[in-house]
Amino acid sequence: MTMRNFLSAHAAQGGVRAGAVAATALALGLTGCSAVGSSSGAQSGSSAGGASAGAAGAAGEDVYGEPASAGEVTKGGSLVMALSAEPDKLDPALSRSLYSRYVFHAMCQKLYDVDQNAKIVPQLATDLPTVSDGGKTVTIPVRDDIKFADGTPFNAEAVKATLERNLTLEGSGRKSELGPITKVEAKDSKTVVVSLSKPFAPLTAALTDRAGMVVSPKAAKALGQDFASAPVCVGPFKFAKRVPQNSIELVKDPNFYDADKVNFDKVTYRIITDASIRAANLRSGDVQVADSLSAQDVPELKKDKALQILQSQSLGYQGVTFNVGNVDGVGTPAKPIDRPEAKDPRIRQAFEYAIDRAGLVKVVFNDFNTVACSPISPKSEFSSEAVQKCTPHDPAKAKSLLKEAGVPTPFPIDMITSNNPDSLRLAQVIQSMVKEGGFDLRIKPVEYATLLDQQDQGDFSLLQLGWSGRIDPDANITNFVGTGGSQNVAGYNDDQVDSLLEKARESQDLNERKDLYAQVVDKLHQDDPLIYLYRQRNLTGVSTKVKGVQVFPDGVVRLGFAGTAK
Secondary structure, three states: OOHHHHHHHHHHHOOOOHHHHHHHHHHOOOOOOOOOOOOOOHHHOHHHOOOHHHHHHHHOOOEOOOOOOHHHEEOOOEEEEEEOOOOOOOOOOOOOOHHHHHHHHHHOOEOEEEOOOOOEEEOOEOOOOEEEHHHOEEEEEEOOOEEOOOOOEEOHHHHHHHHHHHHHOOOOOOHHHHOOEEEEEEEEOOEEEEEEOOOOOOHHHHOOOHHHEOOOHHHHHHHHHHHHHOOOOOOOEEEEEEEOOOEEEEEEOOOOOOHHHOOOOEEEEEEOOOHHHHHHHHHHOOOOEEOOOOOOOHHHHHHOOOEEEEEEEOOOEEEEEEOOOOOOOOOOOOOOOOOHHHHOHHHHHHHHHOOOHHHHHHHHOOOOOEEOOOOOOOOOOOOOOOOOOOOOOOHHHHHHHHHHHOOOOOEEEEEEEEOOHHHHHHHHHHHHHHHOOOEEEEEEEEOHHHHHHHHHHOOOOEEEEEEOOOOOOHHHHHHHHOOOOOOOOOOOOOHHHHHHHHHHHHOOOHHHHHHHHHHHHHHHHHHOOEEEEEEOEEEEEEEOOEEOOEEOOOOOEEOOOOEEEO
16 A cells, blocks of 8 residues: 555544644654744645645734733642653753753743744843854843742752753763853953853853753752752752652742742643643643643643644754764764665655655644744744755655665665654554665564663664754754754764754854755755654643643743732
């Protein structure tokens, strides 16, 4: 049976429905981060089957949620949020999953945040940075009148300590995000001065995420690599306890500078990996918030007057990554891998030609998601027609490339994926698609935490995973394909790509950066270490008994100031 017939038959029979596989990507823990409009598939090109029209009809308008006023909510009580996967380490320097970002948002504020318009706004900083010395000196004004959850003072020295920790801690995922920092100084209690060896345009954007979360120097020194066992930051809530693979509990922090605006006494994040069970718990009231809803469940959930569905398009992507050089672990120098798909880009190109992105988005996801062929959202100011160019679906071309590569067909390859039901459904659809192009894709399901470990260690040939996206494209690209990038699990390195990315990091000119990223994307399509498939839609369910839950374009669920509706 061809892939087209496979999709048609299952659509008719209800065997592969939008949500049945939509939650696959969502359950992987990398839900998107941006309010991209419904036309996001339009620039992908007709050959790839941009899904813009359907996306508008199925997905509807972006709904971010509204802040709660004091008169709308009561004080006290607790909130339970269902998470679709377990967060990794609760250490901003070491964390890599979206789920940890959910928890961090309630307990670890950042120097800067992102508002619902995807604009950078101060949080623990008091204003946007000033840049001098041709972009090599960045001055950040910060607060000095607040406390960490352990009662110690927050000030410029604490910010300095955190940034230095991000740069030097073994295994830090933030080092490559922060760029070529040579020195961090606390000029006074309210002023941090960052010196760089060369200009670094994405720095402020990096500080809107984990790189900008300031941790207690006292706790960081005492706990070292074990900081995640008892994290201490500035936030509405503070860490209380964690039951692995079950739950994380936070309690209201009386030391928080805006404690009078915090309504709940306790927030519990409960791990519920099955999308249908999350939806059932939301309906029953056992949880009041649920992330990563299945597109299959959303139409019925929308009919429930006791629920509200928050939704927005992602800045990130879902895709598949080939291991082309990760032998000794992420961040180590790439080494040759004696496997055909690692050595010959034609095999990886064939895999991309074998995938029908438009068919996947239209039939499997019911147009809630949109075609992606690039790490840059079409709604980003850094997007261009060249950046969004797609490789067409062409199974015959795929077979031809495999023949040129001199490998037997069907060509066998193992793909690891998360072992929840929805992830397996998505993997099965990809498996059926690439079979038509000459591949024998063998699915290897593993626990989500194991998946993260295996990708870091280089213990895979192919993996299905994605990225939640950031407002500056550097964070969506360089860490993943730049030589030595903190999330370059592919072990990919290319001098041309590195040079282009470095120029984009140094440039302060938008048009120049757009052109440089277009060249990077073109090279990535030639080498295909990572194949971008689609952009998912952030789908979060909230009980109407709760007010003040919001999800901005960064995809993070904000509930720090939520409360029970009066």
